Amino acid sequence: MLLNLLLLQCRAGFESECAAEFMQHCVDVGQSGFPRFDAQSGFVLFELYGDALAVIQAVSFRSLIFTRQWCACLPPFEQLPADDRLSVLLPAMTELPVCAELLAEVPDTTAGRELLPFAGKLASAMAQRLRQQGVMLPRKARADWRMHLFVLSGRHLLLGVSPRRNGSTLEMGIRRLKFPGAAPSRSTLKLEEAWHWFVPRAEWDARLGGGKTAVDLGAAPGGWTWQLVRQGMFVSAVDNGPMAESLMETGQVTHHREDAFGFAPGKPVDWMVCDVADKPARVAELMLQWALQGWCQEMIFNLKLPMKKRYQAVQQCLEEIAEGLEAAGIRFQLSARHLYHDREEITCHLDLRVS
């Protein structure tokens, strides 16, 4: 069966950004289609004119900012019998490529999250039966595809697959992190999640550890600085606001009560992170300046999104940075992600070590 439906999961309220971005990527790989979504639903259904299995392999998942998780789907199941769902679902699943795992997913909304226990139970019952029938491989086996069950109600759901190497390993693409009680603010989770996404775990020691130096712009009260200190870094924290006393007592933090837009480090640092609450274009310009000056090796920064035309604003900021660096002949890797712990903002990573 030709699959022509793609499910894109996103943060509720960002469906139009998710759809517009995916539409652009589809065009880039020579495909077309149209999105369907309800505002605040937390997902987009993208109907393709071509083969969804081909598109989901051609578009790079990591290049998408607003899509948290995705899969190529069978036509929706809309009237499932409540007393025997498996008799309808199991035969249909044999139409999908062979998988070794099944992720239980729901829209990340208040109503959706209430369905999570049901989705989990249904997914384990399905996986068990499929393994008994030899349709699904044992959990530890290597398969090229991962199966998804996306539950919208007891009678309405989607079934699909994503490439194991081109998607999120996490259910609903959500990185759940425990808030470290000693951190001065919940913002701390944004930087921790950013590292999980942008820095492969095997490289953490080399890239984050070993007494590196860092600048934290817009640092107060210190949630991001806390993460940097935890990695053993020595941090210049720039903010007119107060930093948490506990951080200052570590001896690893110097507090500069200055304007981030006028701050220059005495000498280049390994990392610069920036969570300054300001217009995204202004922050992008500041990031470009840091890169052009060669003041850091890597940076992670937040772009606070405007109320309207959020996708265009993101594109403009990223283009401005990329064009500025290209014009200067500086090699770089720039990527961005709407992280689970981001709200009206996205997080970007600029890697200048490739120069």
Ligand SMILES: C[S@@+](CC[C@H](N)C(=O)[O-])C[C@H]1O[C@@H](n2cnc3c(N)ncnc32)[C@H](O)[C@@H]1O
């Ligand atoms: C979202 S908060 C940062 C939270 C911090 N990352 C944390 O984890 O605790 C934004 C900060 O940006 C600071 N800020 C805004 N404009 C600034 C500027 N021009 N220079 C320095 N700091 C600025 C504010 O004082 C505020 O503390």
